[in-house]
Amino acid sequence: MATVRVQSAPFDTGAELANLLAGRTDIGGIGAFVGVVRGSSGEDALVSMTLEHYPAMTARALTRIAAEAETRWDLLGCTVIHRFGRLVPGDPIVLVLAASTHREPALAAASFLIDWLKTRAPFWKQEERQDGSVSWVEACASDDEAAARWESGT
Amino acid sequence: MLKLLYFASLRERMGRTEEDLAIPAGIATVADLTKHLQARDAAGAAAFGESSLVRAAVNQEFAPASTRIRDGDEIAFFPPVTGG
Numbered sequence: 060m061a062t063v064r065v066q067s068a069p070f071d072t073g074a075e076l077a078n079l080l081a082g083r084t085d086i087g088g089i090g091a092f093v094g095v096v097r098g099s100s101g102e103d104a105l106v107s108m109t110l111e112h113y114p115a116m117t118a119r120a121l122t123r124i125a126a127e128a129e130t131r132w133d134l135l136g137c138t139v140i141h142r143f144g145r146l147v148p149g150d151p152i153v154l155v156l157a158a159s160t161h162r163e164p165a166l167a168a169a170s171f172l173i174d175w176l177k178t179r180a181p182f183w184k185q186e187e188r189q190d191g192s193v194s195w196v197e198a199c200a201s202d203d204e205a206a207a208r209w210e211s212g213t
Numbered sequence: 214m215l216k217l218l219y220f221a222s223l224r225e226r227m228g229r230t231e232e233d234l235a236i237p238a239g240i241a242t243v244a245d246l247t248k249h250l251q252a253r254d255a256a257g258a259a260a261f262g263e264s265s266l267v268r269a270a271v272n273q274e275f276a277p278a279s280t281r282i283r284d285g286d287e288i289a290f291f292p293p294v295t296g297g
Contacts, residue, residue, distance in 0.1 A: 119273055152297070181291065183221035184296070195292065
């Protein structure tokens, strides 16, 4: 059963790794991805990124994504934590962890989790820039393509 | 009655986060409802004008435009998601 959380507060990656490992010795590897607000320089440098979500749906969508990973790979633990609210460059946004007996399923599942999350979880990013402009981030085709590669062949 | 929710750029264009709507005559699917809202007023035209950029969820599940709607449904409209 995966751990899924949607929160405005920062997460503690070390504590989450420890939670997966607590009281067991059968895990051989944990695949991890941490998404971070990427800054930029110049007049239009990023000041903040605000994440809006659909509270009644978000946890359910993330739980479904984690359950799909658990169906596809033999996982011994899975954690998905996604933040919302106003974040600044350098702030972590999202954490996915996938534990398994060996590295291949752990890394593949972590990659799958973030790819699917980007196209199947109800979050929207709004960017505030140094020049005062505020705009919504548009979905990019490369994210759809990254998610689509998991559609076939598995 | 339907509960309609709007998120992100659609929320801004509609000028509201949610509304209750009695199912209008002849509206059977999400696509029908989208057309109705687009034709209703200037805000609807702005929000739903580019229908290729509108996604929907019915009762907290992503739903294609062909999805049938029923009294009591919660229907959310939003642009393509950008989380992660």
